[in-house]
Amino acid sequence: MKNKHLVLVTFFALVISSCARKGRPEGGPKDETAPIMVTANPPYETIHFDDDNIRIEFDEYIVLKDLQKQLVISPPMKNPPLITPQGTPSKYINIKILDTLQPNTTYTFNFGNAVQDNNENNKLESFKYVFSTGDYIDSLKIKGTVADAFDKKEVKEVSVLLYKLDSVYNDSIIYKKKPNYVTSTLDSTNFEFSNLREGKYLMLALKEPGNDYVFNSKTDKIGFVADTITLPADSVVSKPIRFFKEVQPYEFKRGKEVTKGKIQFGFEGKQENMNVELLSEVPQDFKSFSEFEEDKDTLNYWYTPIERDSLNFVVSNQNFKDTITVRLRKNKIDSLSVSSSVRGVLHLNDTMFIQTNNPIVSFDKSKFSLIDKDTVDVAFELKKQSINKLAVLFDKKPKQGYIFKGLPQGITDVYETTNDTLDYKFTTRAVDDYGSIVLDVKKETPYPVIVQLLVKDEVIETVYLSESKKVEFTLLDPKEYRVRAIIDENNNHVWDTGNFLERKQPEQILYLETVFKLRANWIQNETFVIK
Numbered sequence: 001m002k003n004k005h006l007v008l009v010t011f012f013a014l015v016i017s018s019c020a021r022k023g024r025p026e027g028g029p030k031d032e033t034a035p036i037m038v039t040a041n042p043p044y045e046t047i048h049f050d051d052d053n054i055r056i057e058f059d060e061y062i063v064l065k066d067l068q069k070q071l072v073i074s075p076p077m078k079n080p081p082l083i084t085p086q087g088t089p090s091k092y093i094n095i096k097i098l099d100t101l102q103p104n105t106t107y108t109f110n111f112g113n114a115v116q117d118n119n120e121n122n123k124l125e126s127f128k129y130v131f132s133t134g135d136y137i138d139s140l141k142i143k144g145t146v147a148d149a150f151d152k153k154e155v156k157e158v159s160v161l162l163y164k165l166d167s168v169y170n171d172s173i174i175y176k177k178k179p180n181y182v183t184s185t186l187d188s189t190n191f192e193f194s195n196l197r198e199g200k201y202l203m204l205a206l207k208e209p210g211n212d213y214v215f216n217s218k219t220d221k222i223g224f225v226a227d228t229i230t231l232p233a234d235s236v237v238s239k240p241i242r243f244f245k246e247v248q249p250y251e252f253k254r255g256k257e258v259t260k261g262k263i264q265f266g267f268e269g270k271q272e273n274m275n276v277e278l279l280s281e282v283p284q285d286f287k288s289f290s291e292f293e294e295d296k297d298t299l300n301y302w303y304t305p306i307e308r309d310s311l312n313f314v315v316s317n318q319n320f321k322d323t324i325t326v327r328l329r330k331n332k333i334d335s336l337s338v339s340s341s342v343r344g345v346l347h348l349n350d351t352m353f354i355q356t357n358n359p360i361v362s363f364d365k366s367k368f369s370l371i372d373k374d375t376v377d378v379a380f381e382l383k384k385q386s387i388n389k390l391a392v393l394f395d396k397k398p399k400q401g402y403i404f405k406g407l408p409q410g411i412t413d414v415y416e417t418t419n420d421t422l423d424y425k426f427t428t429r430a431v432d433d434y435g436s437i438v439l440d441v442k443k444e445t446p447y448p449v450i451v452q453l454l455v456k457d458e459v460i461e462t463v464y465l466s467e468s469k470k471v472e473f474t475l476l477d478p479k480e481y482r483v484r485a486i487i488d489e490n491n492n493h494v495w496d497t498g499n500f501l502e503r504k505q506p507e508q509i510l511y512l513e514t515v516f517k518l519r520a521n522w523i524q525n526e527t528f529v530i531k
Helices: 002-020 171-175
Strands: 037-041 053-064 072-074 082-084 090-096 106-110 115-117 128-132 140-148 159-164 181-184 190-196 199-207 221-224 229-231 241-243 251-259 262-268 275-278 288-292 298-303 310-317 320-327 338-340 352-356 360-363 368-372 381-386 389-393 401-406 411-413 422-427 435-443 449-455 458-465 469-476 480-487 509-511 523-530
Touching (some): 072 181, 106 190, 251 320, 275 298, 352 411, 352 422, 360 381, 458 469, 480 523
Parallel strands (some): 140 241, 435 523
Antiparallel strands (some): 053 115, 082 090, 159 181, 159 199, 199 229, 251 262, 288 298, 338 352, 352 389, 381 389, 435 469
């Protein structure tokens, strides 16, 4: 009897162990079939929908992956529905609606690729549940693509919005209310709306940190279709919607002492001739320097330290003008630090720069020397390029070694501190170590163009063209290069972004499809048609 009980216990243990295993039996065929929706309550494409709960059944256990990113509900709901279960396998999805539904409206729950089977993660692609609170299901469609107006990068998770152009529409609605319809590009640049109603619409693209579908110009990128979308006449948006970051209106923040003798004036938005004028009385030997910090909304202001509790300034920028007081409490100045722009190799088409953290008041060339690998003196010039940068100019020879030295007290900054001993060793390469790119630029646009040579996202060289011309980029390091052209419609030599309220599209940027994988002692020729 005991043996019989032992056999039964062993048998049930094996059965339970087998049932608990996830996956297919050893040696069996791999499951490559996506889950299938078996039934839904209320049924798919129900009309006169008046329920607050939806249950969708599947033929196998499923899991929901990246539901927050994948799920798009159109029209958007003020209060998101409660979707369960999440995090555990189940043969159903339950949707609890927590919002008041609009009358005579077709709703689409697009799960994207969130629904996957539990064993092999086979995706039920573009799974949707649709219902209508009215008499029929809207069936119109429109599709298109999106693109970043500036960067040629893979674009993912961009929201595309439709606003109905009716009696209550105005341009400010995109800052306050959710759209009538929304879809997403998810993992590609393509988008498609379905179950749309006949009418006229404004179409926008939003790249936003959170999917609230309301435009915030400080954090979001926006793109728009200039023409009105008319359904059912329009089924395809012919050109990509180019989204961009708007330039923010100027807003002064504050002036703050960061170290003794240095104040930072912070601001937001576009500065146009921003100026800081000192009002306080100062000694005759008082010196000051100011410079905008690169890629930051900051104006740095250095001055010879004086014993004061505060300094008064007038800050102005186009239509802005204000008087401010900066309290002075710091006791320590920034000690002078010096660095070289050269890291081991000075390329034949580059310039060596000596850079400092503080403004340079004076320098003594006699304290500096340049010799080659044979210890022969090399003639050079020192020229001030900016408030904290010196250029070392000399006739560079290929395949040569150099040593640039600086004795103490060669550079004096605004605080009357000086440098320590400087010693920089570097070499140049042979001409054969470099390659060249020759572009035959065919300009078919009436506007000037800015042609830029790029390594990754860094601009290496820029050429401004008002006519077709051959452009030669020489002495290039063997690397991978791209070329782009900015169509400079307002002839200001920079790329200009767009603005929604002004209905201004960003200036067009064209990327040459060819990627140059440049080798040493090699010339690559290419034609770039710009139109």
